[in-house]
Amino acid sequence: MKRQRLQFYLYIAVALIIIIFSCQKKNNDTIKAQSTKEKVEKLIVIADRFYDNKKIDSAFYYYNEATFICSPVNDAENYISTLNRMAIIQQSHGDYSGSEATIKKALPYAKYVKNQLHIWNLYVTLSVNYLDTYDYKNAILYNEKALHLETKSWKKLAAKNNIGVALIQEKKYTEALHIFLPLETKNDIIKDNDVYASLLDNIGFCYFKVDASEKGLNYMNRALEIRQKEKSAFGLGKSYMHLAEFYQKRDFSLSKKYILLSYKEYSKINYIDGRLSALKIIINNSSNKELKDYSNIYIALSDSIDEVRQKAKNQFAKIKYDSKHEKEENLKLKAYKAENELNLERQKNRNIVSYIIIVLSLCLILILYYYLTSKANREKIEAAYNSETRISKKLHDELANDIYHTMAFAENRNLSLLENKEQLLNNLDTIYSRTRDIARENCTINTDENYALSIREMISGFNTPNINLLINGLDTISWHEIDKTKKTALYRAIQELLVNMKKHSEASLVAIIFKETNKDILINYSDNGKGIDVSKMVLKNGLHNIENRILAIKGKINIESDLGKGFKVFIKFPL
Structure with a gap:
């Protein structure tokens, strides 16, 4: 009974020590996560302020800084929403490939997000990228994914509308009508004049394309009336363009009048893509000097937007590169500072381990001295010792040197170089394989x-x-x-x-x-x-x-x- 009691106390002591260390580690991890989250949120506030003040490059820089220190698992909502803001900035400047690459970084961490709104924003941003790059199947796919999320009803209606727009681009006008017509009676749509006018215009355009001209013209005129009251330059540009296309084969002069009005409205807000689309139709319906003048405008405008978009793309890429480089430099500086702190922590841990070993050794000596007298127990102890010696030898002979050399390699080589990174990964894979082999050799069969x-x-x-x-x-x-x-x-x-x-x-x-x-x-x-x-x-x-x-x-x-x-x-x- 005394022997069992001593063993019980020993197990309790070991368990308490393990629990204390585990709690300390968890507390440290929690504090670290909270500290990181606070820094991330401060950076996001700064970035939002720059974004609201139209200082897009500064906003992008601070959003990018936030993603560097944000934990994508523990703080998934901030991570995803920040990447989404960066992707929207790139998208608005025509950097669609960069926008897609940015937003796709967030996809693996969507499973950690509780608020479905962040995932909805992610899917819709991706769908807009695909729509603007003529990948209509993927545009529809991600709007369908957004549609199945648990979000507010108006967001579901927006996703359906986006699907209809993509179907129009695919020239599937009948399928688009099946999407648009049920939305016409929805209160969330009707009470928003811009959205309602856009819906009516799209319905009218689809009817026009399926040879229901009278219905189509009626819907497009209703949309035009709302947009004229709202004085929406973007909406008016879209309405005038659709009407110009409608009258192209019916009334040439009226068609030209509408397309010139469309170009004028798009010019007010400097919407380049709209101006280019309008100019294409104007050029097709012009001749002589007018044709030459509008062609020159189209070429100059096209060249300028390509140049602007390429500059924006390079700018965003440079911000990402500079941030990464700056982070690496800061890590090197912090490493020198942390080395002394690490040595002090190691010494502290050695002292703690020494105290634990002394306590455990005393307990073991007492147990061995009073109770482990039988031959069977001595054989068990000897077998355990031999097993531990064999494992220790394997750990020393097979792993210790490899770990030391790998540490030396990581400290002395530039890990940003691909060959050094691959060599480091190969070394770590070898260490992992050997560790797994040792574990296999000592597992229960x-x-x-x-x-x-x-x-x-x-x-x-x-x-x-x-x-x-x-x-x-x-x-x-x-x-x-x-x-x-x-x-x-x-x-x-x-x-x-x-x-x-x-x-x-x-x-x-x-x-x-x-x-x-x-x-x-x-x-x-x-x-x-x-x-x-x-x-x-x-x-x-x-x-x-x-x-x-x-x-x-x-x-x-x-x-x-x-x-x-x-x-x-x-x-x-x-x-």
């Missing part, structure tokens, strides 16, 4: 009815893009008739074969064949690796362990190999 599945999963775990593993006959073995000790030994033997293969053989193909006879289990292992000289082979480490395991279950093992001719192992043990 399932020897019940799921043994075949367990061994298959273990073997499949060594499958990589560069290594193909073939397993044959595994399910034909009567595993339930085999002793657990033999199954454990076989599992470990195959595991160590695969570990050796991965470390040394450079194989790209491995085959493991299982076969059962009346009295024995046969396993054939082969790979196409670089092989070894069997005459000079010295069994040690993994191969020595494999041989000992098979001999311990009264089995036989035979190794065949030669340099450049792969590696083969034949294992046989009785049922």
